[in-house]
Amino acid sequence: MARRLPPLNSMKAFEAASRRLSFTLAAEELHVTQAAISHQVKSLEEYLQTPLFVRYPRKLELTEPGEELMHKLSKCFDEMDAAISGLLQEHNRQSLKLRMGSAFAAKWMSPRLPEFSQQYPEIDLSFNYSQVIADFDTTDVDICITFGNGEWPGLEAYPIIHLDFFPVCSPAFLHRHGEITSPHQFADLPLLHDLDYYTWTQWLLQVGADGVNPRRGSILDDSNVLMQAAIDGQGVAMCSTALVSDHLAAGHLVRLFDETFVSRWAYHLAYPSKNANNPSIIAFRDWLLTHANLEI
Amino acid sequence: MARRLPPLNSMKAFEAASRRLSFTLAAEELHVTQAAISHQVKSLEEYLQTPLFVRYPRKLELTEPGEELMHKLSKCFDEMDAAISGLLQEHNRQSLKLRMGSAFAAKWMSPRLPEFSQQYPEIDLSFNYSQVIADFDTTDVDICITFGNGEWPGLEAYPIIHLDFFPVCSPAFLHRHGEITSPHQFADLPLLHDLDYYTWTQWLLQVGADGVNPRRGSILDDSNVLMQAAIDGQGVAMCSTALVSDHLAAGHLVRLFDETFVSRWAYHLAYPSKNANNPSIIAFRDWLLTHANLEI
DNA sequence: GCTTTCGGATTAGTTTATCTAATCCGTGGG
DNA sequence: CCCACGGATTAGATAAACTAATCCGAAAGC
Incomplete structure (x- = not known):
């Protein structure tokens, strides 16, 4: 040298x-x-x-x-x-790399994106799927949409969707196990979880079914997989409107009770504060806040 | 850009x-x-x-x-x-670019160079012919050998040859004009000069031929051309031993008087002081000083 | 579990390279 | 002769580059 x-x-x-x-x-x-x-x-x-x-x-x-x-x-x-x-x-470059969970991408984001692209044809979007929040220092992700309390150091975060959780299962599951008329029946049924037991725990507490142990059943770790398992009749899943509405509409899944557990967490749009002046990030953020409109 | x-x-x-x-x-x-x-x-x-x-x-x-x-x-x-x-x-690189007059190169330097090249085979020499001292700032000349008083700002200069001037002409010229027995005869003969009238002026003064006007005849501006003109019978040339000795020996030219004008100037080897540590320059300088030995 | 090691980050100055304004110098043109 | 042009030089001024010391966050070793 x-x-x-x-x-x-x-x-x-x-x-x-x-x-x-x-x-x-x-x-x-x-x-x-x-x-x-x-x-x-x-x-x-x-x-x-x-x-x-x-x-x-x-x-x-x-x-x-x-x-x-x-x-x-x-x-x-x-x-x-x-x-x-x-x-x-x-x-x-007028491009953004977005990270979010695959279910959120498939169920919530994908149907809405054509409108963004129509309004901002000069901004190219690319995707990275993970439910874990991005480490912006070591990846080239520009925006992360993830579920959390919105308090991440060094990031600016905006809540876009609060989640309402309620149990769902497939019609076939009901046919096999009989009608579910009381939350106490969950004590004998297989439960399906997304990331952890938290939402089942809270929902059961909220409806007064303290006797049911929520820490049973499979953790699927992905909302898409969770919902598919429910559709396949593997158990009862704790899901939210945002992700499950089309399955309910299609009759693939049935909502079992009207009670919902509304989480204090929400889906947030987040990006590093130091990139707060990036025009593409601003455009996407503002568009998303308008269209999400803090929906349930 | x-x-x-x-x-x-x-x-x-x-x-x-x-x-x-x-x-x-x-x-x-x-x-x-x-x-x-x-x-x-x-x-x-x-x-x-x-x-x-x-x-x-x-x-x-x-x-x-x-x-x-x-x-x-x-x-x-x-x-x-x-x-x-x-x-x-x-x-x-072990190379030197030398500048000197073409006559000096032909008559004095060329016959001696094989010995330098034999002693220093790793040093390549190249040549640039001019009787004008090099402008070292604007050319890539390493060493200049030129006639002068040795006082050039920014240069180190070493005298190598003092010049003795005396008139010479060809035998044919003598045959045509008759024997030249007195300096006063030059008043009626064509004179041949190298760079200027200086050497003829001084020689005539020295031999007491004040009445002869030295500012006549051709200035050839090159020692080789000067000597050749004399050989061709065009006039009487003021030459020095260093350059004319082989023509005298061969009989192409005849020395007319024993009196000589020894110039206070000399041929000097010169190079920029800032290059004084260049090994190739040192080698050539030292070799040349040894071999020239301040000869007449 | 505690201490040591490793290697980059930061702090608070210090040093030095870079730069400046002003002037000089050597033409060339009018 | 004077002015214009454009690079060179001088003497400071400025800012970038650098330093010694310390901090920080592991990882390794005991």
């Missing part, structure tokens, strides 16, 4: 002066004084121990080594510029 | 850290502290508004943009290094 380079600024100054064949024009281009260029070029010539320019009173010409060096350095600085602006453009 | 680059040093620090995947090792490589690298990388990340590294407690990894940038910058810095060391090597 062992590179040995002169001060980079001297090469930058030389390259500009050699391209423009004028210290004064180079100074203008680099937003410094002519004297600064003169110093830098002189410094480089001393480093290299060879003249790079022939100075005439009103004219500047390159020496042979100077001309050779100019071509090579121009190429290098062009490539650097390309690399840097490539990254800057990538950063400023 | 309109390049927009971050501070070059920040890119240099980043490139080293990304290559080594360690701020500490990068700091060692660049002979600065780890903190300096940390500052520079942070500065670049802020400029680009994107993280370039994933920092773990005992480990450093590149982000995707970081990795992309590393490859591109490594290439640029390698190319810069190649361009610069190419010039430095060119400068340090």
